[in-house]
Amino acid sequence: MKNLIVANWKCNPKTAKEAERLFRKIPFKKEVIICPPALYFHLGKKVVLGSQNCFLESGAYTGEVSPKMLKSLKIKYVILGHSERRTYFKETDELIKEKVKACLNEKLKVILCVGEKKGEKMINVLKKQLSSFKKGVFAVAYEPIWAIGTGQACDPEKAEKALSLIKKETGSRVLYGGSVNSKNFKDYLKVGFDGVLVGGASLKIEEFKKMI
Numbered sequence: 001m002k003n004l005i006v007a008n009w010k011c012n013p014k015t016a017k018e019a020e021r022l023f024r025k026i027p028f029k030k031e032v033i034i035c036p037p038a039l040y041f042h043l044g045k046k047v048v049l050g051s052q053n054c055f056l057e058s059g060a061y062t063g064e065v066s067p068k069m070l071k072s073l074k075i076k077y078v079i080l081g082h083s084e085r086r087t088y089f090k091e092t093d094e095l096i097k098e099k100v101k102a103c104l105n106e107k108l109k110v111i112l113c114v115g116e117k118k119g120e121k122m123i124n125v126l127k128k129q130l131s132s133f134k135k136g137v138f139a140v141a142y143e144p145i146w147a148i149g150t151g152q153a154c155d156p157e158k159a160e161k162a163l164s165l166i167k168k169e170t171g172s173r174v175l176y177g178g179s180v181n182s183k184n185f186k187d188y189l190k191v192g193f194d195g196v197l198v199g200g201a202s203l204k205i206e207e208f209k210k211m212i
């Protein structure tokens with residue numbers, strides 16, 4: 001199994017022109033999944049695309065995107081449960097569980113994000129977040145919240161403890177995310193992660209290409 005790189009562009013870049021420019025510079029690889037804002041999907045013609053989020057179904061749900069819509073655009077991957085969704089958009093484990101189910105029903109490949117806040121006990125948080133996902137998700141991304149966008153990546157040995165727990169609980173691929181860059185990403189692969197989820201550094205093309 002080859003290592004994966006999942007790029008989470010979040011709500012970036014600011015314009016379609018910039019997105020187009022960025023897409024153009026990314027070399028195609030099956031294992032490199034780009035998750036841009038949904039408005040930019042149509043610009044990513046030569047990359048493997050993933051969604052940063054998804055709702056449960058089509059219908060009267062203003063502003064949302066459904067699993068069937070993603071499928072109809074041939075978008076196979078979907079990130080669910082990102083900590084920014086949990087924090088800013090108040091997504092609960094219950095809702096995330098429903099979303100995972102809805103996406104699996106459409107045969108989408110779910111990349112489920114889990115991770116603890118500073119001061120929380122990693123084992124307890126992960127067990128709770130994973131309790132309803134024993135099987136079926138394509139990958140679980142361990143993203144300690146305190147490491148996301150802070151430049152303070154988790155110590156690989158410490159992250160390895162989360163990796164073992166997630167593997168034991170789900171049996172799925174495990175990615176590491178949280179301030180990954182071209183200098184530290186190999187440290188996570190060395191301790192056994194199956195790839196990385198990259199936020200900020202995926203928008204810096206030279207940095208991103210080095211990881212690819």
Ligand code: PEP
Nearest residue numbers: 148149177178179199200
């Ligand atoms: C993320 O968006 O999931 C993430 C890990 O961001 P960053 O790489 O910027 O910490």
